[in-house]
Amino acid sequence: MIELMAPCGGWEALQAAIDNGADSVYFGVDQLNMRARATMNFTLGDLPEIAERCSKAGVRTYLTLNTIIYDHDLSIIKKVIDEVKNTGITAIIASDQAVIAYARQKEVEIHISTQLNVTNIETVKFYAMFADTMVLSRELSLSQVKKITEQIVKEDVRGPNGELIEIEIFGHGALCVAVSGKCYMSLHTDNSSANRGACIQNCRKKYTVIDQETGTELAIDNEYIMSPKDLCTIDFLDQVIDAGVKVLKIEGRGKAPEYVATVTRCYRKAIDAYYAGTYTTEFGKELMKELETVYNRGFWGGYYLGQELGEFSSKPGSLATQKKVYLGKGVHYYPKAKIAEFKIEAQSLKKGDKILITGPTTGVYETVAESIFVDDEQVAETKKGDQCTIPLEQRIRLSDKLYKIVEA
């Protein structure tokens, strides 16, 4: 069965990925990963708990260590890899040869990062000396992917663990205007290297072209000419699996926990339907509606179907059909009565509102507020400052965040 890999930028997203059917998760620690700017990155000290939580749930764990590496980083990467070995994290995702060499020496499983842009079978054979799983470049078509996976079987290309090389592709999430991971735009304009995980995403902005000689401004038909739509493969997932792909990766370590929950859940449903023999393109399109509720720049199938290039977004930011509005914090949960108590700090909650609760242990919990009580009286609406109780099937914790979901 194809493995579904979900991104985790923090504890909430990690729990959401586990609860929604991810087979594996990937995450970064400290500064040496492709989301170095994210304030919510885990630290080295979090690894034992991540490993424990995931192994209990039967979920594999991959640590990203895939930036370019300078001399001054050499001792920290060794420390990180040693810690991966000690805590039982499944594998590291690497691109720099310094990282690959040390991890191999320590017999830590290696996955090749998209930063290395693997695009042909000879490269696969080369990295097979070190790695068991490789993500192929997002710029390949599915027929090119299929040729590579067929060659792996035909030529019996095996990794250090003795198994055939597993091919992974990106299935969903943001695409880069440059060849993935080879962009220097952010570095040139703001000294902020995408290859050190500090991309400022200036490709997502509006630009005009000015003729330097005459000063004439040229209007560009598509104003977001450098901002591609997001990749989505859910409506041709059968072709992805038939191409021999073994791991489907969801992009988005910088995204919110409910994004991870929704996207993981949708792809889980699609994958399960495929193996049950009930998957159809129509079913995929239905799931796409659900995917549209969370952050997206509009969807296209990327380069996989070999279509004409360049599907660019029409707006800055997200086209999501729903958004969350912060309401307040969790105060207490009465497990016997199954009642949750919240303090409303902003806006108001009405009976029948769709609510979202997130927390490091709770993960992501979406439900409907069927009834609301303030001071033991049933009310139709709460005010700011109210301490309210809602009957909830699932346990919530102190300081969990309560949101309502509204149409965007």
Added chain:
Amino acid sequence: MLVVTLQRDKCIGCNYCAELCPELFRMSKKDGKTVLLKSRDRKGFHTINTNEIHTYEAEQAKKACPVNIISVKTV
């Protein structure tokens, strides 16, 4: 007097400050982040009072920092 401050935990180890202002900054071989030499750590904000002779280089480092964690003030 020149007051330089570094919010060290947010450093991504890009090396620009150490390159542009080696008198004040050096990359740590221990954790890969920059070190503001001889600074005092107050709740994650590392500060030194130094000679204004370093103003130009310190300003360069501040300008180059991709995560804006260096501040430079003349007092």
